[in-house]
Amino acid sequence: MKILVVAQYYYPEQFRTNDICKQLVQDGHAVTVLTGIPNYPQGKFYDGYGIFKNREEVHEGVNIIRTFLIPRGNNKIQLALNYFSFVIAGWFKALSLLKYDFDCVFVYETSPITMALPAIYIKKKKKIPLIMYVTDLWPENVQAAGGINNKKILGMIGIVVDYIYNSCDKILVSSKNFIEAVSNRGHNKNKIEFWPQYAEELYTDKNVADESELDDIPGGFNIMFTGNIGQAQGLDIAIEAAEILKDQLDINWVFIGDGSAKIQLQKQVKKKKLENNFKFISKKPVELMPLYLAKADAAFLSLKDDPVFSMTLPAKLQSYMASGIPILASINGEAANTVLEARAGLVNNAGNAAELAKNVLTLYNMSNEERKMLGKNARDFFEVNYKKTLLMDKFYKILNDQICISDSI
Template identity: 45%
Template sequence: MKILIVTQYFWPENFRINDLALGLVEKGHEVEVLTGKPNYPNGNYYDNYSFFSKKSEVWAGIKIHRSKLIPRGKSGGLRLIINYLSFAFFSSIRALFLKAHFDKILVYEPSPITVGIPAIIFKFRKKIPIYFWVQDLWPQSVTAAGGIDNSIILNLLEKLTKWIYKKSDKILIQSEAFKQILLSQNVDSSKIIYYPNSVESFFKELAPDASILETLPAGFKVMFAGNIGEAQDFETIIEAARIVSKTNPHIKWIILGDGRKKPFVEQKIEEFSLQNNVFLLGSFPVIEMPRFFSCADCLLVSLKRDYIFSLTIPSKMQSYLACGKPIIASLDGEGGRIINEAEAGLVSNAENPQLLASRIIEMASMSADEIKIMGKNAKKYFDNNFERELLIDKLEDIFENE
């Protein structure tokens, strides 16, 4: 099967679509990608890329068609909108000149929804079905994560979203809870297919790595890995850390990652004198994450309180489960449901620092055997629901039968 993946983000940017593309190639499919010039997350073009350079390249047997775009920068707001629109515009032009024929188009949409436009243009040229994989709900996520509440803008985005969904042949959703939103946007139920994210095969259980362990503080280690942003609700995390530090100073909070809220976190650590409790270690290559996770006692996932976030399965959830570690969650809805269903950790509702503090103290008080059982439950749930080969096989089945 010959598959065109349309995504604003692709290698060397670190997104899950990279591994899915590799998995399809491993299964014998021919994969090409229409994408932009890499600039995420730092907002500038990667080394050896520019507005005019590298119109195409090959990575791991995958031909990549690079569209021009304006990099996202670091300021957000207007610059991010320009980034989104520039990719939609230039990739649509690129789609007019792609000569190859494909059997399927897979659109990867972790925001923006406009990634569907070039795919629709190519569909009309070549009469190829579109499988649109929804990672973020639009326009709802624009309000939840971006703070946009202008009714005119939101109405336009709602109409654009409905149009893209209408032109797509099948819509894959990363969370079963997304279905109710799509139905409210006039998507026919028969078009909607639950297709969750998996993770790269290097996410797996490991024995504690001594070289990592010696760089970490002694004590009960609560580890967070990922974006330090608005959606992750670091206000609650820091307040919970402050509460815990008063009675349980042996509990250490280890933060791996970077993001726009990092200066806020640094300021709060100073303000609350949490230098011996909360540790910002910076960013590391994603392939190193399992080695860090092996040294943690539990892994932390958080989202701020918002109806749309309650419908989402946070992308780090599968990584945590795959590594067989108990999970502490500060979130509502689908993410918490999975942890409870898996019996893989403890959950507090979003934006409740007192309850989050209580859950962490509770886990730190458990026996080693109790914690180990939760870790085993996490891995079992991952294997049954999110394992990489399982989901690649499922996608093949969707392409062949839907």
């Protein structure tokens, strides 16, 4: 197959799209990615990339075409400009892609959903199927994470969202609850399908990187969070829990990643004099994550207390489960139910620091054997539900089915 992937974020930004495209190439498919200039999550262009640098490259066999965009910056106005600039510049870049043959277009949708608009243009011009993978719900996510409550603005976004959904031949969703959320907007339930995110195979192979590249990890009982440190994650709950447990000097919180809320969290830690309980490590290559998680006693999963986040199944949950360590989840809804179903850790209601502190202490006081059993349960659940080979097989069937339907019309 010749596949065009449209994703606003791609290598060297760390998203699962990278691994999907790499696997597609390894399985003999030709993959072109239309993406932006890398700037996530720090909000400025990566070193070696820019308006006149590395706009086209080949990485791991994937042909990468980067369209202009305004970097995210660190405020809402610049973030909005980032979203709009990708759509406008992406449309112009899409014009240059019409000369190529593609069998289908695949959109890997994280926020913003508007990244699908250039893909729709190509779909209609080339008369090929469009498959979109929804990992963030809009306009719900705009309201919950962006703090936008203006009904007119949300209504206009809703119109764009419905246009995008109507233009898709197939909608894959990363959470079961998203099926109802999308279909309740009036879209055909038959074209919506649950396709959970998998964890990269490197999480099952701890020898993919050199341990000497790791930052020092504190001694004691380490609770580790990896990934984007943004407002949606609600990580201030960890600081509140740490304050409750401040007499337990050997309980540490290790945050690995960057994001819009990181500086704010570091200031809170300093203000509450909890510097000895927290270690912040800058974003690291995904290849190092299994080695870091192998040094954790528990993996921390957190999202804010909001209805849209209760429908979400965060990708890091699969990575945590693949790593085979107990999970401390401060979260509601589908993710919480998944951890409980797997018997993979302890769960508290999102935003409840007292419950989180209690769960931390419970896990801390468990025997090594009890914690190992939770980790084993997590790994077993991953093997049955989130293993890459199983989910890629399902993905190929979906792509082939859509191409066959398109060819028959």
